[in-house]
Amino acid sequence: MARKQSDYLAGLLADDEPAPAPAPSSAPEAAIIAPVPAPAASTPSPAPLPSPARERLRGTTLLGRESALARVASGEVRQVTQLLLNPARVRIWPGNARSYAHLSEESCRELIDSIVAEGGQKVPAVVRRVEGDPDYDYEVIAGTRRHWSISWLRAHSYPDMMFVAQVAVLDDEAAFRLADLENRARKDVSDLERARNYAAALKSHYGNHLTRMAERLKLSKGWLSKMLKVASLPDVVIQAFASPADVQLKPGYTLAQALDDKAAAPAILAKAKSLARDQKMRRDHGLAQWNATEVVRQLIEAPRASNGAAAEPWTWTTNHGRPALTIQSANRQGVTIRLHSGSGASHDDLATALRQALDHLEAEGRGLQR
Numbered sequence: 001m002a003r004k005q006s007d008y009l010a011g012l013l014a015d016d017e018p019a020p021a022p023a024p025s026s027a028p029e030a031a032i033i034a035p036v037p038a039p040a041a042s043t044p045s046p047a048p049l050p051s052p053a054r055e056r057l058r059g060t061t062l063l064g065r066e067s068a069l070a071r072v073a074s075g076e077v078r079q080v081t082q083l084l085l086n087p088a089r090v091r092i093w094p095g096n097a098r099s100y101a102h103l104s105e106e107s108c109r110e111l112i113d114s115i116v117a118e119g120g121q122k123v124p125a126v127v128r129r130v131e132g133d134p135d136y137d138y139e140v141i142a143g144t145r146r147h148w149s150i151s152w153l154r155a156h157s158y159p160d161m162m163f164v165a166q167v168a169v170l171d172d173e174a175a176f177r178l179a180d181l182e183n184r185a186r187k188d189v190s191d192l193e194r195a196r197n198y199a200a201a202l203k204s205h206y207g208n209h210l211t212r213m214a215e216r217l218k219l220s221k222g223w224l225s226k227m228l229k230v231a232s233l234p235d236v237v238i239q240a241f242a243s244p245a246d247v248q249l250k251p252g253y254t255l256a257q258a259l260d261d262k263a264a265a266p267a268i269l270a271k272a273k274s275l276a277r278d279q280k281m282r283r284d285h286g287l288a289q290w291n292a293t294e295v296v297r298q299l300i301e302a303p304r305a306s307n308g309a310a311a312e313p314w315t316w317t318t319n320h321g322r323p324a325l326t327i328q329s330a331n332r333q334g335v336t337i338r339l340h341s342g343s344g345a346s347h348d349d350l351a352t353a354l355r356q357a358l359d360h361l362e363a364e365g366r367g368l369q370r
């Protein structure tokens with residue numbers, strides 16, 4: 001809460017005489033309305049004012065309070081109440097772009113450390129009330145990472161940590177615009193997450209009217225069109241990447257356009273399946289996975305390679321980026337494979353590389369079983 005607003009609310013809610021400190025609340029939900037800081041213990045109490053001066057001060061205080069109340073009533077100043085919630089009673093709104101399932105201690109580490117260092121969550125999330133669900137009282141519109149981090153802290157040595165939120169009254173379209181506005185400033189929300197979120201919102205909130213959606217979100221129609229094109233990428237292509245977060249707008253749009261070519265699409269999809277198996281095998285064996293640039297290159301070149309055009313040979317590399325095995329040729333007479341010396345690969349690594357090479361050839365229709 002801003003300093004001026006905090007001071008204003010403190011003056012608005014303060015009594016003429018100091019109020020006793022409230023007893024600690026054991027309820028799972030509590031409201032915070034700009035607490036007034038207590039004076040330091042070492043500050044001497046001022047001498048009592050003479051009666052006329054005290055009356056003048058009281059009159060000034062009452063006039064100021066009436067003026068403040070009038071500003072609130074007119075809408076010039078809005079009083080915001082923050083709630084302390086148990087995150088277990090707060091669900092995640094499915095209309096948000098961020099994937100809650102992909103959040104982890106590693107991805108939220110910086111936020112977790114910040115919450116601990118500051119003694120609690122300082123920036124409130126935005127939630128709205130839930131009706132008719134016995135398990136939840138609110139749902140998060142903006143603040144998914146904060147909810148995950150507080151939940152993690154409560155399960156790891158901070159059981160009293162509370163989720164700080166303010167309640168907003170929003171319909172689904174307004175909630176989507178609010179969540180999207182916050183996610184635009186978040187680098188950890190991938191282009192693919194946003195693209196699929198836009199695609200769902202286009203149908204749910206805007207009746208498939210692209211122009212209307214672009215106007216409501218204050219976005220370029222051309223840029224939004226490209227994002228929606230990326231959202232059309234099939235899951236088999238996404239699985240070819242080490243992580244869905246690797247699918248960025250520019251290369252993703254290029255891939256989506258390439259898939260529009262009915263002649264090229266089968267080769268791209270076959271290559272994607274091969275790369276997905278390759279990535280899984282590398283992940284299972286603790287090996288470095290293909291980066292996004294390499295994945296896009298192999299997918300784009302797949303149609304040319306399937307037509308017999310010259311393409312770079314398939315190579316298996318170690319975690320240190322050294323080539324260990326390369327497919328030099330594959331024809332009806334057999335497959336020629338080169339094992340590179342000095343790669344540092346163990347016998348087990350080479351056996352894994354050979355299996356992946358055979359799977360790669362099989363997916364391209366050049367396997368030994370043809």
